[in-house]
Amino acid sequence: MICGLMILACTALPWQVEASGRESTLHYLDQGWTTEERQDFYHLSPGTRLIPYEWFLALEAAKGQHFKDTVGAFWLLLDPNQTSNADRLPVGLGQTSGGPQQGRQVGITCAFCHTSQIRYKDQQIRIDGAPSMQYNARFILALLNLLGTIYKDEQKFQNFAKTVLGPGADKDKRVALKEHLGYYVVNIAARASQDSSPLGWGFGRFDALGRGGNLVFLQLDSDNLRPANAPVSIPALWSSWEYDWVQWNGSIQHPLARNIAQVIGVNANLFTSPNDPFTPSVDQSDPFRSSVDTKALIRLEKLVTKLKPPPWPKVFPAIDTRLAARGKDLYHGDEAKGVKNLCAHCHVAATLPEPNVHGQRLHAHMIPQQEVGTDATHATNFKARTAKTGALEQVVGEERLSAKQAIKLITDEIMKRDGIPLDGYNEWRAELEYIARPHTGIWATPPYLHNGSVPNVYELLSPWEQRHGCFYLAPNLEYDPRRLGFVVRECDGRSNPRDLTSGFEFETALTGNSNRGHEFRNTPQCASNEKKEPGILGCEITPENRMAIVEYLKTL
Numbered sequence: 001m002i003c004g005l006m007i008l009a010c011t012a013l014p015w016q017v018e019a020s021g022r023e024s025t026l027h028y029l030d031q032g033w034t035t036e037e038r039q040d041f042y043h044l045s046p047g048t049r050l051i052p053y054e055w056f057l058a059l060e061a062a063k064g065q066h067f068k069d070t071v072g073a074f075w076l077l078l079d080p081n082q083t084s085n086a087d088r089l090p091v092g093l094g095q096t097s098g099g100p101q102q103g104r105q106v107g108i109t110c111a112f113c114h115t116s117q118i119r120y121k122d123q124q125i126r127i128d129g130a131p132s133m134q135y136n137a138r139f140i141l142a143l144l145n146l147l148g149t150i151y152k153d154e155q156k157f158q159n160f161a162k163t164v165l166g167p168g169a170d171k172d173k174r175v176a177l178k179e180h181l182g183y184y185v186v187n188i189a190a191r192a193s194q195d196s197s198p199l200g201w202g203f204g205r206f207d208a209l210g211r212g213g214n215l216v217f218l219q220l221d222s223d224n225l226r227p228a229n230a231p232v233s234i235p236a237l238w239s240s241w242e243y244d245w246v247q248w249n250g251s252i253q254h255p256l257a258r259n260i261a262q263v264i265g266v267n268a269n270l271f272t273s274p275n276d277p278f279t280p281s282v283d284q285s286d287p288f289r290s291s292v293d294t295k296a297l298i299r300l301e302k303l304v305t306k307l308k309p310p311p312w313p314k315v316f317p318a319i320d321t322r323l324a325a326r327g328k329d330l331y332h333g334d335e336a337k338g339v340k341n342l343c344a345h346c347h348v349a350a351t352l353p354e355p356n357v358h359g360q361r362l363h364a365h366m367i368p369q370q371e372v373g374t375d376a377t378h379a380t381n382f383k384a385r386t387a388k389t390g391a392l393e394q395v396v397g398e399e400r401l402s403a404k405q406a407i408k409l410i411t412d413e414i415m416k417r418d419g420i421p422l423d424g425y426n427e428w429r430a431e432l433e434y435i436a437r438p439h440t441g442i443w444a445t446p447p448y449l450h451n452g453s454v455p456n457v458y459e460l461l462s463p464w465e466q467r468h469g470c471f472y473l474a475p476n477l478e479y480d481p482r483r484l485g486f487v488v489r490e491c492d493g494r495s496n497p498r499d500l501t502s503g504f505e506f507e508t509a510l511t512g513n514s515n516r517g518h519e520f521r522n523t524p525q526c527a528s529n530e531k532k533e534p535g536i537l538g539c540e541i542t543p544e545n546r547m548a549i550v551e552y553l554k555t556l
Contacts, residue, residue, distance in 0.1 A: 212265020373535020456485025
C-alpha cells in the first residue's frame with residue numbers, strides 16, 4: 001500500500017557521494033557579512049517544516065554515513081563551520097520549533113535556494129546570495145527513498161528507532177513511531193506527485209509559483225491543481241531589496257509578503273490540522289494559522305541589506321581592463337564615439353525620486369514578454385491561474401479568486417495576525433512581462449534567461465542558432481571565466497532524471513525551456529527603434545564585441 005503511493009520511494013536508489021567542496025580549497029568572497037551573519041543566513045528557519053528534526057539527524061545513506069553528509073549529489077552545500085552548527089546541517093537547513101505541530105522539525109532556510117558554489121580548477125568558491133544549483137526534486141526523492149526503506153525493512157527501522165527514541169524505548173513508542181513514519185512517507189509522496197515532472201526541472205530551477213500554488217490552493221479545493229511546468233532560475237539576492245518589484249514576472253512589491261508566500265509555498269502547515277501536517281483543516285476561529293516566523297523573516301531581510309554583490313574572484317584570470325573599457329562603451333553607449341547603447345537602457349535600474357514606503361529606491365525595468373521574446377510559460381501560468389476558495393469561501397465571501405488576489409489575501413492575513421501594519425501597500429500583479437534584472441554580480445548567476453536555458457553570457461549575446469539546444473548540468477561543474485557560465489558539456493542522451501548518480505540534460509525544446517528571445521541578430525528591422533521583430537533586441541553583435549561586453553560585466 002505505502003510503496004504503491006510513493007513514486008519510487010521504496011526502491012533502492014543508491015547515489016554517489018560527491019562533496020561540494022573540500023574545506024582546504026573553499027574560498028569565501030568579501031560580501032559584507034561576518035561569519036556569524038553568514039551562519040544566521042545558512043541555518044535560521046523562517047518557519048518551514050519538512051520532517052521531524054531527530055529523524056533527519058538519524059537518517060543514514062549507507063552504513064555509518066549520515067544522509068546529511070551526502071547531499072553534494074543534489075548540489076546542496078556542506079557547511080564546514082561546526083562551532084555554531086554542531087549538528088552539521090547542510091547549508092539551507094535549520095531547526096523549526098513550535099508552530100501548529102508539536103515537536104521541532106528540520107526546515108528549509110533562505111540559503112537552500114540562495115547560496116551557490118562554483119569550481120575553477122582545484123578551487124571552490126562559495127557565493128552568498130547567489131542562485132543555488134540544488135536539485136530539489138532529487139533531494140526529496142532521496143529523502144523519501146530513505147524513509148520508505150526504513151519503514152519496510154524491520155532491521156533498519158529498529159536501528160532508526162533506537163537512534164530517535166533511545167535504546168530504552170518501549171514497544172508502544174516504537175509502534176507509534178512506525179505509524180508516524182508511514183504517515184509521512186505516504187503524504188509527502190502524495191504531495192510530490194501533485195506536480196508535473198518536477199524531476200524535469202533539473203539543477204538550479206524551481207517552479208515556485210506553480211509548486212507553491214499547488215501546495216497551498218489544493219488544500220482548499222481539488223480543482224486548484226495546475227501543472228507546475230514553468231521552472232525558473234533562482235534570482236540572486238544582493239540589491240534585490242532595493243528594487244520596487246521582484247520575481248521574474250515582477251509580481252510582488254511588499255518584501256515581507258513575498259517572503260511569507262515563499263515560506264507557505266515550501267510548507268508552513270497553512271490550512272492543516274494542528275496535529276496533522278497534511279490533512280486540510282481550515283479552523284474558522286483562526287483560518288490563517290501557520291508556522292510562518294515573521295520575526296525570523298524580518299531578521300533575514302535586514303541581513304540581506306548588508307549583502308554585497310560578489311567581486312570577481314582573485315583565483316580567476318585577471319580582468320582585461322582595455323577590453324572591459326570597450327565593453328563599457330558598448331553596454332552604456334557613447335554618442336561621442338558613435339557607439340549605440342546595447343544593454344543599459346534595460347538593465348540599469350532607474351532611481352526613484354525618493355524611497356517608497358518599503359524603503360525601495362530602484363525601479364527595475366519590466367519588458368513585455370512579446371518584446372523580449374523569451375519563454376512565456378512562467379508569466380502566462382501566473383496570469384491565468386485562479387483558485388477556488390473552498391473551505392475559505394465563508395471567510396472571504398468569494399467562490400474563486402485570481403492567484404494574485406488569493407496570495408495577497410493570505411499574506412495580508414498572516415501579517416495582520418502578527419501585528420504587522422499593512423497600510424494598503426501589499427500589492428500583487430500578474431502581467432505578461434519579465435524583469436530586466438540589473439547586472440551586478442551577473443558572473444555568479446549561470447545559467448541565464450529567466451528559465452536558465454542559456455549556459456553562459458556569451459551565448460546570451462549571440463543569435464539563437466549559436467546557442468546550445470541541449471547542455472549538461474551536474475554537481476561540481478567547472479566554471480568558464482572567459483564566457484561567464486559553466487563549461488558547456490554536450491548532451492549525449494544518457495542522462496536519467498530518476499538516476500541520482502547522473503547529471504541533467506537541459507533540453508530547450510521542452511515546454512517552459514525555450515532558449516529563444518533576447519537576441520541580437522541581423523534582420524531588416526534590427527536597427528529600427530520602432531519596428532523590431534518580437535525577441536530581437538538589436539542587430540548582431542560581432543564575436544569581438546560580445547567578448548568585450550562579457551569582460552565589462554566582470555567589473556560590476
